[in-house]
Amino acid sequence: MQASEPTLSERAAAAADAGNLLEAIKQVREETGLGLKEAKDLVDAYLRLGHSPSPSTTAASSAEMPVAALLALKNGVLIEAIQHYRNHNRCGLKDAKEAVERYLDANPLAKQQFQAAAKANGKPFLNVLLALVILGLIAAGYWYVTGQTL
Incomplete structure (x- = not known):
């Protein structure tokens, strides 16, 4: 390992x-006393050196996604x-x-449901x-026929 x-x-x-x-950034901060930016930079540098996150765990799973967020989606x-x-x-x-966004990308059915619901949400205003x-x-027709004015 290089210095x-x-x-x-x-x-x-x-x-x-x-x-x-x-969690990695949190651990670095607790162990070193570094600030948030410095800890994040350290973890990012670690990952740039060939240590890459596992693809299976990079996408947020429904276990990591709070129920309230799932309902909102x-x-x-x-x-x-x-x-x-x-x-x-x-x-x-x-x-x-x-x-x-990672959760939606990793879960096509959830993304499809989200898109359909988002599209439907635009119609209530209309x-x-x-x-x-x-x-x-x-009302205008009623007033016209009855001859009443406001």
């Missing part, structure tokens, strides 16, 4: 190799799913967004608007 090569403890290296980067609300993931895993917005226009026309 410039980053060294991680066994626990941090195992977490990084398993694809659990948040099923309802087509991506922002809410990201928020639930952030709160559950105590991570940053970017990490949560990437984890939710339905309400159409209902208001129809009610307005009915």
